[in-house]
Amino acid sequence: MKSYDLRCPACGTVNRGLYLEETDGWMECEKCGNVTQSMEHRQTVLIPLLLRAQSRNDHKQADRLAAVI
Ligand SMILES: [Zn+2]
Numbered sequence: 364m365k366s367y368d369l370r371c372p373a374c375g376t377v378n379r380g381l382y383l384e385e386t387d388g389w390m391e392c393e394k395c396g397n398v399t400q401s402m403e404h405r406q407t408v409l410i411p412l413l414l415r416a417q418s419r420n421d422h423k424q425a426d427r428l429a430a431v432i
Contacts, residue, residue, distance in 0.1 A: 367404065373397040 366380045371392040381390050383404035391398045 367401075369401055371395060371397060372399055 364382055364384060367383050368377055368379045369381055369383070369390055370377050371390075371394065374392060374395040374397070376392060376394040378390055378393055383390065383401055387406055388401040388404035389398060390401065
């Protein structure tokens with residue numbers, strides 16, 4: 364598994380050898396103890412949002428909408 368070096372956004376300390384894929388991007392700073400999540404390494408799930416079109420005019424646009432959770 365790949366490990367990452369990540370700078371703590373709270374105190375600026377670089378935390379080395381983090382297994383961010385295992386923790387879904389979460390890390391606990393070794394210096395200040397703050398727990399933060401790296402958006403870069405978060406497993407983002409895209410779920411299509413299906414809308415029933417109110418009219419035929421917006422039907423095509425509604426099909427292209429998607430929600431991020
Ligand atoms: Zn810190």
